[in-house]
Amino acid sequence: MFMIIGRLSALLKHEAAGGVLLMLAAAAALTLDNSPLAHLYDALLTVPVVMQVGALTLEKPLLLCINDGLMALFFLLVGLEIKRELLDGNLSSWRQAVLPAMGAVGGMAAPALIYTALNAGDPVALHGWAIPAATDIAFAVGILALLGSRVPAGLKVFLLAVAVIDDLGAILIIAVFYTADLSLTSLAIAGAAAALLLALNLAGATRLLPYILVGLVMWVAVLKSGVHATLAGVVVAFFIPLRTSDVSTKPPLLRAEHGLHGFVALFVMPVFAFANAGVHLGGLSPGDFLSPVPLGIAAGLLVGNQLGIFGLTWASVRLGFCRLPEGVTWLHVYGASALAGIGFTMSLFIGALAFEDPAHQAAVRIGVLSGSLLSGIVGYTTLRWFAGRKGAVVA
Numbered sequence: 001m002f003m004i005i006g007r008l009s010a011l012l013k014h015e016a017a018g019g020v021l022l023m024l025a026a027a028a029a030l031t032l033d034n035s036p037l038a039h040l041y042d043a044l045l046t047v048p049v050v051m052q053v054g055a056l057t058l059e060k061p062l063l064l065c066i067n068d069g070l071m072a073l074f075f076l077l078v079g080l081e082i083k084r085e086l087l088d089g090n091l092s093s094w095r096q097a098v099l100p101a102m103g104a105v106g107g108m109a110a111p112a113l114i115y116t117a118l119n120a121g122d123p124v125a126l127h128g129w130a131i132p133a134a135t136d137i138a139f140a141v142g143i144l145a146l147l148g149s150r151v152p153a154g155l156k157v158f159l160l161a162v163a164v165i166d167d168l169g170a171i172l173i174i175a176v177f178y179t180a181d182l183s184l185t186s187l188a189i190a191g192a193a194a195a196l197l198l199a200l201n202l203a204g205a206t207r208l209l210p211y212i213l214v215g216l217v218m219w220v221a222v223l224k225s226g227v228h229a230t231l232a233g234v235v236v237a238f239f240i241p242l243r244t245s246d247v248s249t250k251p252p253l254l255r256a257e258h259g260l261h262g263f264v265a266l267f268v269m270p271v272f273a274f275a276n277a278g279v280h281l282g283g284l285s286p287g288d289f290l291s292p293v294p295l296g297i298a299a300g301l302l303v304g305n306q307l308g309i310f311g312l313t314w315a316s317v318r319l320g321f322c323r324l325p326e327g328v329t330w331l332h333v334y335g336a337s338a339l340a341g342i343g344f345t346m347s348l349f350i351g352a353l354a355f356e357d358p359a360h361q362a363a364v365r366i367g368v369l370s371g372s373l374l375s376g377i378v379g380y381t382t383l384r385w386f387a388g389r390k391g392a393v394v395a
Contacts, residue, residue: 018265019142022344025270026277026369033278041278058223066275067352070268072219072233074345077264078167079237080257087242090161099322100161103309107162107340108133108169110308111300118296125293128354130173131364132300132371134346137163138269140339143376147383151332154325159336162309170346171234178353179227186225190232193218197239206244206252211236228353269345276348279365289366297351297367301341302374309337335382341375343368 032041045063052058060068091097111132119125140163144156196214205211215236223229242253289295313333316322324333351364 018138018269019140019145021266021270022136022138022142022273025273026344029274029276029278030281030369034281038280045275045278058220063275066272067349068223068229071272071349072230073260074233074264074268074272075171075230076215076233076237077257077260078171079234080240080253080260082164082168082234083238083240084242084253084257085161085164090157091164095322097161097165099313099316099324100158101165102312102316102321103158103162103337103340104165104169106308106310106312107135107166107305107337108308110311111304111341114304115296115300118299119292122292124355124360125296128293128297128351128360128364130170130177131347131351131354131368132297132304132343133166133173134170134343134350135163135166135305135340136342136344136346136372137167138265139342139344139372139376140336140379143339143342143380144383147380151335151383152325152327154328155332155336158325158328158333159339162336162340166340167346170350171231174228174350174353175231178350182226183224186221187227190218190221190225190227193221194235194239197236201239201241204241204245206241206246206249208240208252208256211240211252211256230349272345272349276352277365277369279362279369284366288363289370291363293360293363294367294370297347297364298371298374301343301347301368301371302338302378305341305375306334306337306378309340310334313337331382331386335379335386337379338375338382339379341379342372343375344372347372 047062049065050059085091112129115132116129193214219232222232240253242251244251347368355361
């Protein structure tokens with residue numbers, strides 16, 4: 001018994017654990033939504049959840065509680081990772097950042113252009129232009145972890161940096177393009193909370209509790225403001241200090257990141273996947289996969305990321321702006337570009353913001369699932385069977 005528990009604990013600590021749990025959660029959602037228990041799956045997601053503190057009442061179905069509440073923790077973790085990378089990590093200098101930055105720009109622009117081109121005649125469908133412009137870091141890094149020593153360390157750093165910049169771009173897209181009618185009163189409260197967070201930072205506060213309490217106030221205010229509530233997590237993250245005057249204690253940002261990482265990877269993201277990946281496949285025909293919305297998403301994820309990331313990376317190196325990491329070949333870059341087409345979590349999230357009607361949401365899930373699956377197969381196959389062979393081209 002103890003041996004089984006020990007092995008399970010080791011598996012959960014593996015880098016690929018988050019990606020594996022995401023796949024299992026998505027598979028469970030698809031299975032349930034295409035079984036005699038489909039009505040129970042749908043009923044679960046519509047269960048009303050009520051939170052009340054005094055006169056303040058929040059009432060939402062379970063699905064929106066997951067997407068607005070739990071995902072705020074995901075965005076908090078993303079914000080912490082972005083801040084750390086910008087100050088002390090792979091994005092802390094122009095020389096380190098230029099290669100993944102160019103790749104990320106291509107990985108956002110090309111998928112969006114492909115989707116837009118395939119949906120140009122439908123103004124409603126065009127709301128989903130940003131859906132394929134997102135990379136699921138858990139899946140991509142999980143697959144790299146499964147490949148082990150077959151891929152050089154520099155490639156993992158490159159893909160992580162691309163994904164981090166991509167996440168930053170997705171956050172900006174959500175804030176600018178997927179914001180509803182604004183409540184100035186709620187925004188003012190959120191602004192006051194941000195000012196208090198800044199004061200805590202400038203005062204050198206190193207305990208996490210004050211940041212958490214003020215962050216909760218900000219989350220509620222942002223939720224009521226019309227800006228998507230998850231963005232509160234990013235704002236809070238950027239005020240949590242990375243450096244402290246006491247070198248003997250672990251910085252608050254690193255403590256928060258370490259504390260959140262396992263919970264987000266092993267619980268928040270699988271729960272989100274389970275709640276958002278369900279789609280009824282009964283009666284689907286090839287034409288449903290080839291209709292403009294799912295085709296635009298799938299083609300954007302699969303083709304757009306390969307063209308955009310590989311193309312701008314290649315151009316940047318050839319023009320002398322940067323060079324490939326040591327040991328990384330162009331086949332490695334191509335494989336990583338394909339893996340970046342796994343847009344699962346963030347793509348589904350943006351799709352939920354872009355469309356309200358069930359028909360478009362089902363199309364989004366079909367496109368995201370098919371595009372991400374094909375991208376994962378191409379990326380894994382390239383890195384597993386071809387990139388490590390002798391004779392692979394190095395820049």
